[in-house]
Amino acid sequence: MSSPDTLRIPADLLPRDGRFGAGPSKVRAEQMAALAGDASTYMGTSHRQATVRNKVGEVRDGLTSLFTLPDGYEVLLGNGGTTCFWDAATFHLVSEHSQHLSFGEFSSKFASCVKDAPHLSDPDVIKSDVGTHPYATADSSVDLYALTHNETSTGVMMPITRPEGAQGLVAVDATSAAGGLMVDPSQFDVYYFAPQKSFASDGGLWIAICSPAAIQRIETLASSGRWTPAFFDLKIALDNSRLNQTYNTPALATIHLLASQIKWMNDQGGLSFSAGRSRTSAETLYTWAEASDFATPFVQNPAQRSNVIGTIDFRDDVDATLIAKILRANGVVDTEPYRKLGRNQLRIAMFPSIDPEDVASLCASINWIVGNL
Ligand SMILES: *Cc1c(COP(=O)(O)O)cnc(C)c1O
Numbered sequence: 001m002s003s004p005d006t007l008r009i010p011a012d013l014l015p016r017d018g019r020f021g022a023g024p025s026k027v028r029a030e031q032m033a034a035l036a037g038d039a040s041t042y043m044g045t046s047h048r049q050a051t052v053r054n055k056v057g058e059v060r061d062g063l064t065s066l067f068t069l070p071d072g073y074e075v076l077l078g079n080g081g082t083t084c085f086w087d088a089a090t091f092h093l094v095s096e097h098s099q100h101l102s103f104g105e106f107s108s109k110f111a112s113c114v115k116d117a118p119h120l121s122d123p124d125v126i127k128s129d130v131g132t133h134p135y136a137t138a139d140s141s142v143d144l145y146a147l148t149h150n151e152t153s154t155g156v157m158m159p160i161t162r163p164e165g166a167q168g169l170v171a172v173d174a175t176s177a178a179g180g181l182m183v184d185p186s187q188f189d190v191y192y193f194a195p196q197k198s199f200a201s202d203g204g205l206w207i208a209i210c211s212p213a214a215i216q217r218i219e220t221l222a223s224s225g226r227w228t229p230a231f232f233d234l235k236i237a238l239d240n241s242r243l244n245q246t247y248n249t250p251a252l253a254t255i256h257l258l259a260s261q262i263k264w265m266n267d268q269g270g271l272s273f274s275a276g277r278s279r280t281s282a283e284t285l286y287t288w289a290e291a292s293d294f295a296t297p298f299v300q301n302p303a304q305r306s307n308v309i310g311t312i313d314f315r316d317d318v319d320a321t322l323i324a325k326i327l328r329a330n331g332v333v334d335t336e337p338y339r340k341l342g343r344n345q346l347r348i349a350m351f352p353s354i355d356p357e358d359v360a361s362l363c364a365s366i367n368w369i370v371g372n373l
Helices: 029-042 050-066 080-093 105-116 214-220 234-242 252-268 271-291 320-329 356-372
Strands: 074-079 100-103 125-126 144-147 169-173 190-193 205-210 296-297 311-316 343-351
Touching: 029 050, 029 252, 050 074, 050 205, 050 252, 050 320, 074 080, 074 234, 080 105, 080 190, 080 205, 080 214, 080 234, 100 105, 105 144, 105 169, 144 296, 169 214, 205 214, 205 252, 214 234, 252 271, 271 296, 271 311, 271 356, 320 356, 343 356
Parallel strands: 100 125, 100 144, 144 169, 169 190
Antiparallel strands: 074 205, 190 205, 296 311, 311 343
């Protein structure tokens, strides 16, 4: 038996790229090269001038194509990431009362923001056990349904559909899902995310695809007299986005990397291409875990197993923490489980940038580690 610290995974088994983190996630080399190529004319230039504004325009147009947005849908963006968008939504998307599906760390957070907002009523929160997802139910007192397309902490995905008979807006946290899972825009009013997951860029920005009904809601609440800090003002964000700008200075590299990733997805065939890459990776991962005698998918229902974030439980006598440590020592990083879930588990991102063959290599590497412990 070898000492774990010195275990060297054979080079022919190792993934070519060792980044499997849930975010910030793998950035493709081509994106970095494109940024470096534009460095002297793009980086360090004004975000109020054409060079950067055209890049923001590329992002907005590219997302319109990628998601085949119907007429009247608009792409808004601003600084502060998804966490900031939750606060903005408490000012300019929830009129009075919201319903939230809560099935893990991220999906519970927006509900907390609403609960703390003194101008809103206490939200309805529908919970389910970790590793599953609950279902929304139409309720005439609800003006916004808060769904999460992929719960990043547990690796559960859910289909996005309007609750039958619902009148309110459907707002979807798609931070880890957007670009990696299929979605039908007619089923949502707001689909919001940040670029550090499937879009293989960096953190700090929020992007929200808004339906005409969502834009109407923003305009109504912005003129309602509700006090709103300018940073969380979605009408200000809307006005700036229409000019391909942000309210305050954005990180230019983040926008450039994001634009490259959207272009790559569109050039290769669009959302069916990018979501297809994640689906192929997921098939590989779950097939391996089901066949393994020491690993098993954490999510019981195969339909709820995420294509973008895989969570794999290990048999009690196989220490997942040790496997993650050995992987890390071999350059395969960020397979540790979500810290608060507290399971003997690995969490593996399968965003579109991640090569499905590298997921297969990761499975082979884990087999090798367990066989050599
Ligand atoms: C990562 C993540 C967030 C947080 O995004 P930030 O940009 O860091 O605020 C929120 N929701 C989900 C589902 C996520 O995966």
